[in-house]
Amino acid sequence: MNEILPGLKGMLNVHPLFVHFPIALWIGAMMVEALAVVRSSGDWHRTAARLLYLGTLFGLLAAATGLLAQNSVPGEGPAHDVMELHEKLMLVTTSAAVGLCMFAYFQRDRFAQGQRKLLLAGLLALTILLTVGADRGALLVFKYATSVHLPNAAK
Numbered sequence: 001m002n003e004i005l006p007g008l009k010g011m012l013n014v015h016p017l018f019v020h021f022p023i024a025l026w027i028g029a030m031m032v033e034a035l036a037v038v039r040s041s042g043d044w045h046r047t048a049a050r051l052l053y054l055g056t057l058f059g060l061l062a063a064a065t066g067l068l069a070q071n072s073v074p075g076e077g078p079a080h081d082v083m084e085l086h087e088k089l090m091l092v093t094t095s096a097a098v099g100l101c102m103f104a105y106f107q108r109d110r111f112a113q114g115q116r117k118l119l120l121a122g123l124l125a126l127t128i129l130l131t132v133g134a135d136r137g138a139l140l141v142f143k144y145a146t147s148v149h150l151p152n153a154a155k
Contacts (some may be wrong), residue, residue, distance in 0.1 A: 030127050
């Protein structure tokens with residue numbers, strides 16, 4: 001497998017393979033729901049809800065793999081502090097996404113324009129939380145080099 005996908009050899013865990021899906025799908029859900037509100041379109045709204053559902057499924061996978069990956073971060077120091085903040089932010093974000101999924105699902109047959117605006121506001125808040133939490137994950141990788149093998153590191 002390393003010959004086909006040599007980049008996987010440098011990974012300490014699979015968490016990075018899952019994190020980009022909820023990012024793209026939740027931001028996509030927000031943008032499509034904005035179109036649904038502007039156009040008063042049930043079709044666009046249903047598409048946004050499906051993106052939200054799919055993003056939340058991948059968000060749960062990313063959370064699970066992230067919890068398994070936390071052992072690859074040193075047990076103390078600045079990287080650990082950033083990891084703790086990243087974990088809290090992303091668990092709150094994923095929980096908010098689950099809440100938005102429940103709202104969208106239970107309101108699916110009677111979504112009025114006001115409820116679409118409320119969902120859009122929730123998706124905007126979700127995107128803000130997501131951006132801050134994902135930034136802390138990027139800090140872990142790009143500043144502290146967690147989840148990667150360093151080629152010149154002492155063995």
